[in-house]
Amino acid sequence: MTNSNPPKGMRDLTPKEVELRNFVVNTVLGVYKKFGFSQIETPCVEDINLLCSGEGGENEKMLFKILKRGEKLNLNVIQNENDLVDLGLRYDLTVPLCRFYARNKAILPQNFKVIQIGSVWRAERQQKGRFRQFTQCDIDIIGVPNVIAEIELILATSEALIEVGFKNFKVRISDRRILENLAGYCGFEKSVYGKVFIILDKLDKIGLTGVKEELENSLFPQASIDKFIDIVRQGTERNLTVEGIKIILPEIDEKVLTDLNFVMDAVTKQAGSRYSIALDLSLVRGMGYYTGQIFEIEAENYKSSIAGGGRYDKMIGKILEGHEDIPACGFSIGFERVISILEEQNFQIPKTEKKIALLYDKNSSIDLLLSKAEELRGEGNIVSIEIKGKHVGKQLDRLAEQGFNSYAIFTEGQPVEIKPLNKLKAEG
Amino acid sequence: MTNSNPPKGMRDLTPKEVELRNFVVNTVLGVYKKFGFSQIETPCVEDINLLCSGEGGENEKMLFKILKRGEKLNLNVIQNENDLVDLGLRYDLTVPLCRFYARNKAILPQNFKVIQIGSVWRAERQQKGRFRQFTQCDIDIIGVPNVIAEIELILATSEALIEVGFKNFKVRISDRRILENLAGYCGFEKSVYGKVFIILDKLDKIGLTGVKEELENSLFPQASIDKFIDIVRQGTERNLTVEGIKIILPEIDEKVLTDLNFVMDAVTKQAGSRYSIALDLSLVRGMGYYTGQIFEIEAENYKSSIAGGGRYDKMIGKILEGHEDIPACGFSIGFERVISILEEQNFQIPKTEKKIALLYDKNSSIDLLLSKAEELRGEGNIVSIEIKGKHVGKQLDRLAEQGFNSYAIFTEGQPVEIKPLNKLKAEG
Numbered sequence: 094m095t096n097s098n099p100p101k102g103m104r105d106l107t108p109k110e111v112e113l114r115n116f117v118v119n120t121v122l123g124v125y126k127k128f129g130f131s132q133i134e135t136p137c138v139e140d141i142n143l144l145c146s147g148e149g150g151e152n153e154k155m156l157f158k159i160l161k162r163g164e165k166l167n168l169n170v171i172q173n174e175n176d177l178v179d180l181g182l183r184y185d186l187t188v189p190l191c192r193f194y195a196r197n198k199a200i201l202p203q204n205f206k207v208i209q210i211g212s213v214w215r216a217e218r219q220q221k222g223r224f225r226q227f228t229q230c231d232i233d234i235i236g237v238p239n240v241i242a243e244i245e246l247i248l249a250t251s252e253a254l255i256e257v258g259f260k261n262f263k264v265r266i267s268d269r270r271i272l273e274n275l276a277g278y279c280g281f282e283k284s285v286y287g288k289v290f291i292i293l294d295k296l297d298k299i300g301l302t303g304v305k306e307e308l309e310n311s312l313f314p315q316a317s318i319d320k321f322i323d324i325v326r327q328g329t330e331r332n333l334t335v336e337g338i339k340i341i342l343p344e345i346d347e348k349v350l351t352d353l354n355f356v357m358d359a360v361t362k363q364a365g366s367r368y369s370i371a372l373d374l375s376l377v378r379g380m381g382y383y384t385g386q387i388f389e390i391e392a393e394n395y396k397s398s399i400a401g402g403g404r405y406d407k408m409i410g411k412i413l414e415g416h417e418d419i420p421a422c423g424f425s426i427g428f429e430r431v432i433s434i435l436e437e438q439n440f441q442i443p444k445t446e447k448k449i450a451l452l453y454d455k456n457s458s459i460d461l462l463l464s465k466a467e468e469l470r471g472e473g474n475i476v477s478i479e480i481k482g483k484h485v486g487k488q489l490d491r492l493a494e495q496g497f498n499s500y501a502i503f504t505e506g507q508p509v510e511i512k513p514l515n516k517l518k519a520e521g
Numbered sequence: 522m523t524n525s526n527p528p529k530g531m532r533d534l535t536p537k538e539v540e541l542r543n544f545v546v547n548t549v550l551g552v553y554k555k556f557g558f559s560q561i562e563t564p565c566v567e568d569i570n571l572l573c574s575g576e577g578g579e580n581e582k583m584l585f586k587i588l589k590r591g592e593k594l595n596l597n598v599i600q601n602e603n604d605l606v607d608l609g610l611r612y613d614l615t616v617p618l619c620r621f622y623a624r625n626k627a628i629l630p631q632n633f634k635v636i637q638i639g640s641v642w643r644a645e646r647q648q649k650g651r652f653r654q655f656t657q658c659d660i661d662i663i664g665v666p667n668v669i670a671e672i673e674l675i676l677a678t679s680e681a682l683i684e685v686g687f688k689n690f691k692v693r694i695s696d697r698r699i700l701e702n703l704a705g706y707c708g709f710e711k712s713v714y715g716k717v718f719i720i721l722d723k724l725d726k727i728g729l730t731g732v733k734e735e736l737e738n739s740l741f742p743q744a745s746i747d748k749f750i751d752i753v754r755q756g757t758e759r760n761l762t763v764e765g766i767k768i769i770l771p772e773i774d775e776k777v778l779t780d781l782n783f784v785m786d787a788v789t790k791q792a793g794s795r796y797s798i799a800l801d802l803s804l805v806r807g808m809g810y811y812t813g814q815i816f817e818i819e820a821e822n823y824k825s826s827i828a829g830g831g832r833y834d835k836m837i838g839k840i841l842e843g844h845e846d847i848p849a850c851g852f853s854i855g856f857e858r859v860i861s862i863l864e865e866q867n868f869q870i871p872k873t874e875k876k877i878a879l880l881y882d883k884n885s886s887i888d889l890l891l892s893k894a895e896e897l898r899g900e901g902n903i904v905s906i907e908i909k910g911k912h913v914g915k916q917l918d919r920l921a922e923q924g925f926n927s928y929a930i931f932t933e934g935q936p937v938e939i940k941p942l943n944k945l946k947a948e949g
Contacts, residue, residue: 097624097841099564100608105621108559108635115560127898129878129905131536131924132543136527136654137565137640138585138610157566160586160606162644171596177605178588180528182566193533196525202923204907207536212565216590226564237908241887245906248891355887362888363895413525450557459669459783460790463676467791470555477557478673479632480665495630496559 102217102225109496114228114432116442117257118210121230121426124253125208128245130232132208135189137182143192144181146412148382152184155215182214186231187382187405187423188412194235194421195413205235206245210428222433231402233423235409240352243386243404244359246424250400251360251368254390257431258440261393264360265373268353269383269403271338274345275374279321281313287381289313293325294377297396301326328374335372356386382408388424395434400426447474449511450492452481453503462503469511474499489514530645530653537924542656542860544870545685546638549658549854552681553636556673558660560636563617565610571620572609574840576810580612583643610642614659615833615851616840622663622849623841633663634673638856650861659830661851663837668780671814671832672787674852678828679788679796682818685859686868689821692788693801696781697811697831699766702773703802707749709741715809717741721753722805725824729754756802763800784814810836816852823862828854875902877939878920880909881931890931897939902927917942 099105106114122132138159145153159180160166171177183189186209194205209231217223232249234242247264254262272293276286292307299307301322308318324341327333335350335357353372360370378387378401385404392399402424409419449469453462466476481502482488489500493514501511527533534542550560566587573581587608588594599605611617614637622633637659645651660677662670675692682690700721704714720735727735729750736746752769755761763778763785781800788798806815806829813832820827830852837847877897881890890906897904909930910916917928921942929939 096568097620099620100566100568103564103566105564105624106562107625108561111560111562114562127903129876129903132539133536134534134539136531136533138528138531138642138654140524140528157590157608158588159610160588160602162585166602168599168601171599173596174588174594180585182587192525192527196533197535202919203910206905214566226566241906241908244887244891359887359891363891448557459672459787463672463787463791475555475557477634478669479557480669482631491630 100225102219102223104224104226112442113435113440117428117431117435118230120256121253122208122210124256125232125249128206128249128252130206130208130249132210133190133193134209134211135183135186135193137212137214138180139183139189139192141175141178141181143188143412144183146188148191148408148412149184149188150380150382152215155217156184157182157214157216184213184215186211186213186229186425187233187408190231190233191409191412191421194409194419201235203236205233207233207235209233222429224429228428230426230428231423232425233421235419235421237422238406238420240356240386242420242422243356243388246402246422247356247360247370247388248363250390250402250424250426251364253426254399254431255367258435259392259399259431260367262368262399263391263393264368264370264388265376265391266353266357266370266386266388267373267376268349268386269378270349270385271342271345271374272377274342275321275324278342278344279324280317281321285311285313289321290377291379293375294379296325296329296375301329325375333372333374338372338374352386378403380405382411385422392434397430398427399430399434400424447499447511448497449474449476449499449501450489450497450514451476451478451501451503451509452485452488453478454481456505457503458505461505465503465509469509478503528653530647530651532652532654540870541863541868545856545859545863546658548684549681550636550638552684553660553677556634556677556680558634558636558677560638561618561621562637562639563611563614563621565640565642566608567611567617567620569603569606569609571616571840572611574616576619576836576840577612577616578808578810580643583645584612585610585642585644612641612643614639614641614657614853615661615836618659618661618663618851619837619840619849622837622847629663631664633661635661635663637661650857652857656856658854658856659851660853661849663847663849665850666834666848668784668814670848670850671784671816674830674850675784675788675798675816676791678818678830678852678854679792681854682827682859683795686863687820687827687859688795690796690827691819691821692796692798692816693804693819694781694785694798694814694816695801695804696777696814697806698777698813699770699773699802700805702770703749703752706770706772707752708745709749713739713741717749718805719807721803722807724753724757724803729757753803761800761802766800766802780814806831808833810839813850820862825858826855827858827862828852875927875939876925877902877904878917878925878928878942879904879906879931879937880913880916880928881906882909884933885931886933889933893931893937897937906931 158178161179212226213229214226276289281289296304305322335354357370382405383403384406387403389398390400404422406418406420410417451466466478469476497514499511500514501509586606589607640654641657642654704717709717724732733750763782785798810833811831812834815831817826818828832850834846834848838845894904894906925942927939928942929937
């Protein structure tokens with residue numbers, strides 16, 4: 094074993110990285126709790142059948158599967174992969190949440206407002222910013238059929254992002270039923286809606302011309318494509334209003350539009366000048382399980398989304414036989430994206446405490462040294478005792494690099510004087 | 522998919538359980554940071570070769586192995602399990618730490634004081650209190666060859682346990698070299714030391730008679746067994762001192778005993794009347810990788826250990842070819858045991874904030890309702906808006922069960938009056 098790297102696509106996190114992640118987790122958790130959400134945890138490992146129910150979409154193809162153990166594994170009768178495995182690593186937190194809900198329904202509150210923060214795994218092809226183990230940070234409301242759920246999710250997520258340090262971001266909102274109505278209105282067959290939406294979802298990256306080209310490459314009827322592209326152009330070129338949609342799609346259920354207006358009004362009032370919400374016809378959200386409103390948050394000056402979610406009333410019932418539709422709605426912060434933006438901005442965690450390196454030499458009385466350290470800790474400081482090296486200047490530089498902002502030299506019989514530790518050299 | 526249970530031996534954690542675990546993690550983390558430790562994280566998944574290096578001992582037999590993916594998996598040429606897998610779930614945090622250290626040595630401080638808190642997986646046979654996914658909570662000091670490291674680990678762990686709520690616990694300490702010297706003195710062959718220690722480790726459970734019986738069943742020389750049992754009896758019947766060991770084992774390296782005295786003196790002075798430390802000849806610690814002092818903490822009124830650790834100077838070098846001995850010492854809190862003791866004691870997390878259920882009816886102005894909720898949150902309260910049910914009394918009972926301690930009914934145009942929510946019914 095000479096290779097000391099972590100597995101492909103996975104990361105070791107340094108103290109500085111863990112500190113930032115903990116800060117974000119605790120900040121977000123604090124806000125979500127204030128909104129009345131409470132946190133659950135499910136195992137990282139789930140039954141292979143649950144993970145392959147179909148509701149995981151493309152993620153199911155990126156599953157890390159776990160070998161059967163003991164007598165259950167018989168290498169002589171292997172027909173295919175499924176004979177070999179019984180468990181897998183979860184690829185999201187939504188599928189496990191559905192299992193959790195189905196199992197505990199009887200003892201859960203009627204309006205179940207839940208937080209989940211945890212690692213998920215996907216065997217993705219390697220690319221910048223993508224990892225095979227990464228953190229998801231979700232809130233979900235199960236049991237609320239009306240859009241008060243959507244409003245609460247959007248408000249809580251927005252407040253959490255503000256608390257973490259984001260400003261002037263934009264909530265984009267739409268409804269899956271508008272997309273479906275639009276596709277139908279343009280004459281696409283119902284069976285290809287999914288494919289059309291996946292192509293539309295690339296609008297940000299490939300532009301309207303690119304979307305048109307891909308639709309044409311898929312050999313959909315040209316009349317449908319032209320109509321579709323025309324409407325999407327209208328929708329993106331000017332600020333599309335709910336009234337505008339009603340003109341384009343007169344057959345859409347009135348309630349879909351009233352609900353959108355209701356959510357946008359409520360969020361706009363609570364947002365004030367801090368952030369904004371706007372209808373976006375080109376918003377798709379990748380997962381096929383959405384049934385109602387969908388939303389994303391786009392950070393100021395960054396094109397990519399830092400949060401996304403929507404309503405998924407059919408998923409729990411589909412995954413778990415015998416359950417009917419159960420109202421459910423979720424919003425997920427793109428945790429890794431948030432972290433990487435904060436790192437790019439060289440975000441500093443607000444700190445007040447002193448971090449003191451207490452240097453001693455080997456002739457020091459260990460008892461007095463330890464008591465002094467404990468005394469300083471009692472005053473609220475971080476104190477690490479460190480044996481004094483031969484080259485104190487060099488040693489202090491290294492300690493400053495590690496985040497120490499103060500030091501003291503412990504000499505028996507003399508008062509301990511705490512001095513600021515200058516980071517100049519380390520930063521220069 | 523009708524089965525909504527988590528995989529065998531794994532758990533769903535409810536809001537109440539997660540809250541307690543977060544409280545313990547944050548409390549322990551706070552104390553460790555004050556001692557100058559900093560937290561790292563490694564992936565939950567590691568290379569199969571690292572996990573099967575031999576240093577994991579019995580844990581390697583309980584490995585969850587992950588199937589190769591894509592072209593790497595060829596079902597036609599399988600000779601054995603190893604052809605099928607390339608990764609595994611970590612069974613502890615020490616083996617990954619060694620990899621992390623070897624990889625990052627050049628940029629790490631000379632005295633690396635590190636915290637790790639995370640899940641590990643072992644395919645153990647099911648029994649009460651044992652789980653196949655559980656949390657470990659370790660601190661380690663790498664690079665410090667002297668017992669200042671042992672002292673810091675013991676003090677930090679003890680302070681963390683005190684902060685969590687434990688009192689009057691007992692630190693048991695010994696040294697692997699004493700055990701080895703003792704086994705040699707009794708005439709056991711060096712190759713069977715490990716087996717002898719594994720049997721001695723059961724002393725708590727099977728008593729001295731049981732240990733004797735098992736040694737005899739292993740067909741070790743009767744003279745060695747008798748001598749060994751006699752000394753262990755002497756060691757456990759009265760308070761064994763370091764001087765006592767010197768009499769029993771005159772050939773032991775003086776430094777081993779001086780170091781033990783030094784650590785016990787220093788810890789005793791810092792402990793005051795809060796906890797105690799004592800030499801314990803029967804202390805073994807399961808893992809074979811320990812090279813020096815070993816220690817455990819035993820909670821008051823509970824026989825089982827709530828923390829354990831020791832020095833392992835050879836492990837990093839063994840796991841990672843080309844590395845020489847590297848001084849390393851660690852202490853691990855038995856996180857799951859600590860949690861289960863706190864739960865048994867019906868431990869209540871200290872709380873001050875109000876948790877308010879803000880009830881509204883469907884005719885309420887949502888804007889005013891949301892603004893009121895935000896205002897109450899701004900005052901430091903947890904506020905969950907909840908639609909008013911038909912049977913408010915029943916609803917309030919259920920909310921009380923979920924931890925709400927206050928409620929208010931939102932009626933437009935009237936001041937919101939926050940009332941205490943009585944838990945009487947829920948508890949009765």
